[in-house]
Amino acid sequence: MQNIYNDVRELDAKCREAYGLTEDIMMENAAGALEKVVRNQLNRKKDAAVYILTGSGNNGADGYALLRRLTGTCSVCAVAVSEPKSELCIEQKRRAVLCGAQIHDASFFQSVQNLNGIIVDCIFGCGFHGALSNELASYVLKANESNAYRIACDVPTGIAQDGTVNGAVFCADETVCMGALKLSLVSDAAKDFTGHISVQDLGVDRTLFENTGITPEAVLLEESDLNLPLRKKNNVHKGTFGHVACVAGSKPGAAVIASCAALRFGAGLVTVTGNVQNGQHITLDSDGFNPPQDVLVPYDIMCSETFAENTTAVALGMGLGHEQKTVETYFRYLDEHNSVTCVLDADICYEKQTADFLKRASESDRQVVLTPHPKEFATLLNVCGLGEYTTAQVVQNRLKLVREFCNAFNNVVLVLKGANVTIACKQKNADGKIFINPLGSPALSKGGSGDVLAGMTAALLAQGKDALSAAIQASLAHAIASRSCGANFSLTPFSLITSVASLM
DSSP states (O other): OEEEESOOHHHHHHHHHHHTOOHHHHHHHHHHHHHHHHHHHHHHSTTOOEEEEEOSSHHHHHHHHHHHHHBTTBSEEEEESSOOOSHHHHHHHHHHHHTTOEEEEHHHHHHOOSOOSEEEEESOOTTOOSOOOHHHHHHHHHHHHSSSEEEEESSOTTBOTTSOBOSOOOOOSEEEEESSEEGGGGSTGGGGTOOEEEEEOSSSOHHHHHOSSOOOSEEEOOGGGOOOOOOOOSSOOGGGGOEEEEEEOSSTHHHHHHHHHHHHTTOSEEEEEESOOTTOOOOOOTTSSOOOTTSOOOOOSEEESSOOTTOOEEEEOTTOOOOHHHHHHHHHHHHHOTTSEEEEOGGGGGOHHHHHHHHHHHTSOOOEEEOOOHHHHHHHHHHTTSOOOOHHHHHHTHHHHHHHHHHHSTTOEEEEOSSSEEEEEOOTTSOOEEEEEOOOOGGGOSTTHHHHHHHHHHHHHHTTOOHHHHHHHHHHHHHHHHTTSSSGGGOOHHHHHHHHHHHO
């Protein structure tokens, strides 16, 4: 896990105060980190020219310090897209000039043909707001259209501090983030522009840098955080690992997908409950795909019109529909069985009764996980009286709205799906934590992927995981499995389930 901060300038200041560092020392370390990345590329691209795009502030100063360190060792120049204004930027340019560095104005960059070397973006970095001017946008677009390897210093130019994108953005192959991870780099909008992200030290170890009393905005999940359930005991039976009920509604296929996912992710028993015919059993064939409907298959998923007495987790909402009496029936069951954990997804986010159920759940010890996508979450916010938002506004204000929701419904775990999945829960009388899972792939942008996640989460709840752990581990496994499925367009829910099973 990595801590994520909205603005590290306060961290910088506290670090200088605590460890006796200066901005100059920290900047030299930033330039050294950039130099290491550039030289790594120079080892791969012999005789490549390096172009450093410099702005007027301290990000530009990092660029001039890098220029000084590279001068005399390779073909390198700075392209001043704006003149230095900050004290450090002016000083670093002066030092580079004393070393004989080449510095050109922006017109030089526009005149260069066949840009195929290395371009380093040191124009804005963190703290940017709004959109680039037409002139700056033209430089960024030229860099993006080139065959050069593109490196961003701290934050690619054009990504605002809140993670939004409004116009042209430097499209980095690699982003060298200074000191600590910035929140702007893990927004949905930023994901297509950051490339590989690394965090570099600024004169002290990252642990010391972050140990200055400032609370991070969120936590970034990593592949190493995956901790799948292991069965160490031998004296067990199917009931030991819980019984998941996946509720089938007007579109029962969604519940079937969730059921298959729950079974392959460790649940001891799985039943499709509700809108199914007794004896209409569905399974996976040997290749992991849904067989034709006219093929008789083994009974590894049970079907029932009612909940089994030993049900331990319920997945509700996938393909449910909006029949009010049906919704009332299922919420009544959950209210009467407070020990039964549940995953709420999809259609249930549109029901007014959901708000009342969540309120009751937040006042009890019930384990509840919600797994909406942004459109469903926008509707849920409205249903819960927390405001009217468009899907785009949900994506843009993701963390703010997640916090508001979790403050309103303590103990309820929210999994807001997207390019970077956001998982959050606020415990009673405690600060809430937000986790961001960036590991998914575009392959998940296909109907049924969310049903797989709901089933996986229910499986972990049934096996005794607490709601937050179940949400985190299911999301991680879901994302990691999606990356091992081959071509993005070929992923189906059942091939995803097979990939998930291979992780176990």
